[in-house]
Amino acid sequence: MSLANGSNENGKKLGDVYVVTSGKGGVGKTTVTASLGAALALKGKRTLVVDADIGLRNLDVILGLESRVVFNLVDVAKKVCKPSQAIIKSKKSNNLYLLPASQTDEKDVINEEDIKKVIEQYRREFNYILIDSPAGIEQGFKNACAAAQKAIIVTNPEVASIRDADRVLGLLHSRSIEPQLIINRIDFNMVRRGDMLSVHDVQEILGIDLVGVIERDEDVIISANTGEPVAFNPKSIAGQAFIRIARRLCGEDVPIKNYIHGQSFWGRLGRHFGVA
């Protein structure tokens, strides 16, 4: 049972639950969930990443844990197994665990009440729970949102992605879920040339707080090939961006990396952050 201040009966703080969503598919939700989870784990936070994409699981593959899956989210919901039996520890960090999706069921095999009960059982054991939402706005998305207090919206700086993100923002608002924005796959050379929307453009259009900007980085694909989230690679620029985002989630004031007139600079984070 959780009390109004987010603690359980013993006064221990329950974990924060985020849904990672976007509307549009392929913008980087799973990558963000995996690497943000990894970055939080590296900071010593006990983190559970949950694959809510029932029938199309991918978080296991991105984490390199595909050969270790025994039980999954649906099994826990249907009480086929105990909650502790379904979570898989990461190979790279003792603080990072995965709750996989089932690969054979359809998205409506469980409902919002079911998933809320599942997540509630893990809140005592983890500081952060990140739920990887499927693309779209149907039952899978609703389930992913059901247990979340906060949301991370992932968008690419391009028209179709922003349009879908805007739609999702409306839906989250009606569920009273507080959103924060990650702009993924930005290319500052293209922004400078006027061929890509800038950080300021995207933020102005969507009108929500920005929590991070991640540049296009080949290392993201390479790390998916090897099954090791890019946040574990200290040389990768995307990896470093995830580390900074994790620090911001934990309340640290970390400036956002941006470019203007060909020179990089570190800007203050804020609603009206802007230039380029």
Added chain:
Amino acid sequence: MFSALSKFFGNGSSKSKAKSRLHLVLVQDRTGLNGDEMSDFRLDLLNVLKKYFVIEDNGLDVQYQRDSGSTTLSINSPVLRRKPQVVLSKKETVNAAPAL
């Protein structure tokens, strides 16, 4: 030759096209009105305004802004002058906008 190449590959203004297209699309999405309905809405607004004012036909600007999750509708139109009315019903007299 460089200018020919740059024409071929784009001259870096594609982002401003993206912005204006996005604004159009988001207005429709946020209000739930499609393109035709938006045009009908503007026409209705125009006709109401023209009952009381002399305005330009193509000066009407309808914007939807989102801020912290709520959406605000703002309607702007340059107004030339109040429309001269020879006969106004009592209701219209009461409701007519003050002279400019």
